[in-house]
Amino acid sequence: MKVFGSSGTRGVVGEEFTPEFVSRVASAAAATWEADRVALGRDTRTSGRTFADAAAAGVTAAGVDVERLGVVPTPSLVRHCEVESVPGVMITASHNPPEFNGVKLVGDDGIELPVNRLEAIEERLLAEEPTTVAWDRIGDSRRVDDANDDYVAELLASVDREAVAAADLTVALDPGHGAAALTSPEFFRELGCEVVTVNAQPDGHFPGREPEPVREHLDDLGRLVRAADADVGVAHDGDGDRAIFFDETGSYVEGDASLAALAARDLGEGDTTVAAVNVSQRLVDVCEAAGANLELTPIGSTNIITRIKELWREGESVPVAGEGNGGVFFPDYRLVRDGAFIAAKFLELLAEREATVSEVVAPYEDYTNVRENVGYGSDAELDAMLAAAEEYAASADAEPDTKDGYRLDYGDAWVLVRPSGTEPKVRVYAESADADRAEALVREAVEVLVEAKRGVEA
The missing domain is CATH 3.30.310.50 (Alpha-D-phosphohexomutase, C-terminal domain)
Known part of the structure; x- marks a missing residue:
């Protein structure tokens, strides 16, 4: 594919990434889907509203109605798409620096589009096939204000709320000024956790740190864990589909170690997990111990999603999958990377083991x-x-x-x-x-x- 990479399409605003380009992508997607309405969300980037407007113009020009969700984490948009059976357009550059923006496309099954569906849209886009309709068939636009509330409510119903609350955990949270700043603080408080935050105001300039939750960007979170005597630190990326952890001493936990700990909890003999070619030996070790199979794909959520769907069609069980960047899938819940849900599953693990973060990840720290x-x-x-x-x-x-x-x-x-x-x-x-x-x-x-x-x- 030329337009869509490992996770949608992205570029520097005002250079290769322009409103005209986004409008064409959205219009091509709407025409390919043949849907009567499309959900549209965006993250907190300063250019987000402009590109959401461009996407809305492209969709409505194709004769399709738009449901505008506003600023939402990607998993919130995905949930809306699945529940409402509508495809979706998410304006986000995820972990990229502030000068970037991008587009992710979601099917009406609530799953980011696999490679073959993206290729069909890309073919229409590159062929410059007409997608606009006559004046009297232009689509309409309406606001949807409760997508995030519904998303948080479903999260709460999908995790072991009583076990997490009983563990009496203090969570230090860094949403990185991204869309999860609107949902994760409330979610963890409703789970019964004491929550302290840093970089928790939505701000597309990302003044506190860069959107990517990597060690060198997360010094403030480590300090907050120590200052608040927190049990765990949680960091998200710009669109809230990843979770990276700090232990109770304020030390960074490798994403590969937390993935291995979560996989060890859920994988059984005969199960299959899917990871990318940069897979850690930690996950290989977990699979060998559990008697589970490991499938490797090119890097990126699009490729992992595509392979999981293929395995499902073959009757395989895939209870957990993902990459060591904090992007973990729990496909039995929903085939999406969801930073808040990933973190909640990690909190469940702490509660079940009655253990600290450092104790839970200790078996996976040898690399x-x-x-x-x-x-x-x-x-x-x-x-x-x-x-x-x-x-x-x-x-x-x-x-x-x-x-x-x-x-x-x-x-x-x-x-x-x-x-x-x-x-x-x-x-x-x-x-x-x-x-x-x-x-x-x-x-x-x-x-x-x-x-x-x-x-x-x-």
């Missing part, structure tokens, strides 16, 4: 993950870096997995080099039980990429 990005400013730089990555992989003392980029598994460690599906970066990941080994693998690969890029600049 070190290192990640570094190399940005590029032109297609020529990207092409040069990917050519260098291919040569680097071919000359390595390991068989490359080319499902998504180049993954080299050395037995004691692995390294992955791949272009981002959402940003102009080539990402390098490595993992090993030996921290120095992981650092060395990343450093070696990054040097190869930087040298290739330097050759283009020269």
Whole structure:
């Protein structure tokens, strides 16, 4: 696909991402769906209203009514789509920096569109097929004000509220100025938790931190956990579909470790879980211990969703899936990454074990993950870096997995080099039980990429 990447389509506002482009995407989607109405939501980005207006124009121009939900987390929009049996358009760039925005598309089953459905919309878009209707068939627009309230109510009904309340937990929460600032504080308080917050005011400038919930952006949350003597810290991304945790000492918990802990709770013999090619050995270990199967896909929620749906059609049980970035699926609840639900399942785990966060993740702390990005400013730089990555992989003392980029598994460690599906970066990941080994693998690969890029600049 050229337009839709690993999780919708995104770009820098005013450059490749314009109101005209968003209107065309929304119009092509509406015409392809052949629906009579479409739900429309957005996150807190400063450009969100502009692009929501553009999307609404595109949908109504295709003769389809629009239900405008306002600022909602992606899982809130997804819930509305499933319950109302309407497709949806979400204006969000998720974890990308503030200058980005994007579009996610959701089917009337409440599931982000799989690859084949996105390709059909993309084909219509790129062919520039007419999608507008005559003046007397233009769609209407109406506001929906209770989507977030209904979403929180369903969350509360879907988790073990009594067990979490009985555990008497203090939760330090960082919604990162994103859409979950409108829902997660209320949700955790209604669960019976004491809640303290940082960066909890919706603000598309993201003044407190960048939207991506990675270690280097979350110092304030670690300090809040320590200052409030909290039991757990929870951080979301811009559209609230991810959850990253801090332990009771204010220390960052690797997303791969929390994914492994949650998977170990739910996976049984004969089950299948789905993860991406940057899967941690932690999850591999969990699957081996449980007698469960592990399926790998290219990175991104779109690819994981597509594979889960295929496995369902084959009669497979997939109780948990996801990536180590905090994006965990519990498909029996809903096939969506839902940061609040992920965090609630983690709180259930703490309550069941009567354990601290550090105790729960301790079995999965034996590995070190290192990640570094190399940005590029032109297609020529990207092409040069990917050519260098291919040569680097071919000359390595390991068989490359080319499902998504180049993954080299050395037995004691692995390294992955791949272009981002959402940003102009080539990402390098490595993992090993030996921290120095992981650092060395990343450093070696990054040097190869930087040298290739330097050759283009020269």
